[in-house]
Amino acid sequence: MKAKFLHFINYLRSLSNYWRFIRYSPLVLPKILVGVIKTVIFKQNVLRVVEIAVNYRCNSHCIFCSAVKLLDPAKENKLFTPKDYQKIGHDLDKMGTIGIVLTGGEPMLRIDITEIIKALGPRNKIISLVTNSLLLTRDKVFALKKAGLNALEFSIESDNEIENDKLRGIKGHYQKVMQGVEWAREAGLNVCFSPCLSHQNLKNFPRFIKFAQNNKAFILLSLAGIVGRWSEKDKFRLTSADWKKMRTYQEKYPFIRNDFDTNYSLRAGCPAGREKFYLTAYGDIIPCSFTHLSFGNINKEPLPKIFNRMGKFSYYAKASPYCLRTMDQKYIGEVLEPLNKSTHLPLSVSRHPLAELRKLALE
Numbered sequence: 295m296k297a298k299f300l301h302f303i304n305y306l307r308s309l310s311n312y313w314r315f316i317r318y319s320p321l322v323l324p325k326i327l328v329g330v331i332k333t334v335i336f337k338q339n340v341l342r343v344v345e346i347a348v349n350y351r352c353n354s355h356c357i358f359c360s361a362v363k364l365l366d367p368a369k370e371n372k373l374f375t376p377k378d379y380q381k382i383g384h385d386l387d388k389m390g391t392i393g394i395v396l397t398g399g400e401p402m403l404r405i406d407i408t409e410i411i412k413a414l415g416p417r418n419k420i421i422s423l424v425t426n427s428l429l430l431t432r433d434k435v436f437a438l439k440k441a442g443l444n445a446l447e448f449s450i451e452s453d454n455e456i457e458n459d460k461l462r463g464i465k466g467h468y469q470k471v472m473q474g475v476e477w478a479r480e481a482g483l484n485v486c487f488s489p490c491l492s493h494q495n496l497k498n499f500p501r502f503i504k505f506a507q508n509n510k511a512f513i514l515l516s517l518a519g520i521v522g523r524w525s526e527k528d529k530f531r532l533t534s535a536d537w538k539k540m541r542t543y544q545e546k547y548p549f550i551r552n553d554f555d556t557n558y559s560l561r562a563g564c565p566a567g568r569e570k571f572y573l574t575a576y577g578d579i580i581p582c583s584f585t586h587l588s589f590g591n592i593n594k595e596p597l598p599k600i601f602n603r604m605g606k607f608s609y610y611a612k613a614s615p616y617c618l619r620t621m622d623q624k625y626i627g628e629v630l631e632p633l634n635k636s637t638h639l640p641l642s643v644s645r646h647p648l649a650e651l652r653k654l655a656l657e
Contacts, residue, residue, distance in 0.1 A: 311548040312556070314484055314512075318444050321418035322392040326558075329390045333558035333569075339605040340558050342569040343393035344386060345583050348410060349373055349575050350399040354426045355463025356449070358490050358530070360522035360584050361399065363639045369576050376409040382573070383414040385597045390558075394421045395447070397583065399575065402429040408441035416442025424449060424488060426467065427474040435477040445484035447514055448474060452489075452498070453505035475509060485511045492518035492530040496539060503547055513550040515540070517620045521584045525634040531620055554617065564618045567610025571601060578640050579604065584619050586633050588640040589654070603654055 316322060332338045350365035374382070386394070394414055401407055401423050411421055422445035423438065438446070448471045452458040455468040478485050487506050491499065506513050518530040532540065544550045555562050557569055566581035573579060578588040579600045589607075590600035604610060609618060609625055618625045632647050633639065644655035 311551070315420050315444055318484070319416070319418065319420045322420060325390055325392050325418065329392070329558040330560065332390070334560060339568050339601070341386065341389040341391050341571070341601060342556075342558055342565065343395065343553060344391055344570065345395045345397055345572040346379075346382075346414075347397050347399060347573065347575040347583075348401050348404050348407065351403055352398060352400045352426075353403065353428050353464075354400065354449075354467070356523075357461055357463060358492075358518065358522065358524050360516075360519075360524075361397075362522050363525070364574060364586065365399075366576065373404075373575055374577070376406055376413040379410050380413040380415075382592070382597070383419075387415060387418065389598060389601065392419060394419055396421065396423040398424070400426055400429070402434070408437050411438065411441040411443055416444070420444045422447050422484075422486065425474070426462065426464070427470040428464065428467065430470065430474045430477065432477045432480075435474065435483070436481045439481040439483050443483060445486055445512075446474065446478045447486040447488045448511075450487050450489060451495075453501060475511070479510075485509065486514045487511045488514045488516060490516045490518055491532065491540065493532055493536055494530060496532070496536050499540075499543065503543065503550065506549065507547075511549075513547075515550065515552050517552075517584075517617055519584050519619050520626065520630055520634060521586065521619075534621070537616065537621060552617070559613060561613065562615065564614040564616065566618060567604045567607060568613070571604065574640060580640050581610065582619070585630065586640040587629065587646065587651075588642045603657060606654060606657075608650060 329340045329342060332340045347361065349370060350361055351370055402425050404410065414421060421443055423443055424447040426449045449462065450458060450468070450471045451461040458468045459465050475485055489502060503513070517532060518524060520528050520531065524530055553570060554565050557563060557565055566585065571579050571581060572583045577591040577593040579590055579592065580586055580588055581604065589604040592600065609629065614622065619630060628648055633641050642655065643651040646652060
């Protein structure tokens with residue numbers, strides 16, 4: 295019990311690094327306490343954070359896009375409405391969720407994006423939005439803030455304008471991001487940079503860290519993996535040495551974070567299927583935005599039931615101290631590689647070659 299108490303004290307200290315987010319959404323504090331108690335004492339899986347794709351259309355052409363294979367043009371005209379998201383928000387409240395990340399595609403292509411934010415219930419959640427900035431205007435940024443948005447996560451890869459624009463596939467992308475940063479600060483939004491960290495660009499990361507410091511921005515890391523346009527390019531994945539170096543940077547600079555650093559379990563580790571999932575624009579529940587494996591669809595089953603099913607999968611039932619999809623070779627081979635052979639994503643667990651997953655589909 296003493297050890298758990300010390301872990302909890304360290305957890306509270308770590309939350310101080312995120313005070314800039316919590317201060318705009320103080321009602322998350324009691325939810326955090328309940329989440330920790332249920333997870334640590336009662337050994338329950340409590341949903342901490344959800345990534346929600348509101349579409350898959352995009353006006354950028356990133357060379358490493360992870361969502362490109364999820365796009366179904368026929369379904370883009372039948373997306374969830376704000377009313378649908380209101381119900382989803384209520385379900386997430388009951389499940390203990392404190393964080394929502396709106397993503398895509400490009401979320402700003404949704405003309406009703408401010409209504410979606412309101413519908414999800416921002417008073418007791420930290421809601422952020424990932425954007426390439428191309429459609430941002432000053433008025434839109436202020437409208438996002440008024441709707442209840444807590445943070446803007448800017449997709450940016452480099453402090454070098456030419457290098458960044460090449461990776462993001464749009465000339466002028468860097469300048470649009472920097473203009474968006476100014477508007478976000480003016481509106482009182484938290485500013486985050488969201489780069490994709492790979493084996494190849496890790497050597498330039500110290501330069502990016504300085505860039506973020508100069509712009510008073512948090513760094514929210516995405517880790518390269520075999521998914522999307524990089525599904526056949528394992529060379530970009532972090533090595534064990536890369537992982538250690540990344541963690542060293544995070545220890546030195548508290549404004550760099552991954553989604554596995556503030557778990558209700560009070561221990562760093564992969565939250566996929568345990569404290570986190572990703573809701574596709576078409577209703578499928580998958581473990582994270584980079585693991586395109588559907589455990590069910592909320593158009594057919596209740597959300598809590600699907601989350602419970604996901605938590606029974608052996609890889610998610612036990613805690614992993616590192617990111618499964620980037621560092622666990624067995625997981626990559628058994629779970630991820632079969633996904634890349636599928637022509638339709640996300641792949642249902644009922645169609646996955648792993649027998650354990652097919653069995654879960656029958657429950």
